[in-house]
Amino acid sequence: MAKNKDSKTVNRTGTFDMDKMQITAEDKTGIQTYDVKALLQDFDGEQISFTLASDFKPSHVVEE
Numbered sequence: 001m002a003k004n005k006d007s008k009t010v011n012r013t014g015t016f017d018m019d020k021m022q023i024t025a026e027d028k029t030g031i032q033t034y035d036v037k038a039l040l041q042d043f044d045g046e047q048i049s050f051t052l053a054s055d056f057k058p059s060h061v062v063e064e
Contacts, residue, residue: 010039 012034014025023034 008042010042012039 012023012025014023014032014034016023016036021036023036025032025034
């Protein structure tokens with residue numbers, strides 16, 4: 001038997017500034033700034049799945 005499931009998803013793509021906890025993105029309407037803490041507050045107390053993605057060189061890889 002299938003389970004009924006409601007979900008809430010937030011997807012923001014841009015440059016992350018950890019000190020300000022903001023994501024800044026530029027699109028055809030201009031520059032948009034998103035408050036990461038405010039986005040996360042919508043999920044406070046909920047069971048969540050958290051995924052981050054970026055193309056970068058990991059700092060934990062030891063060069064040989």
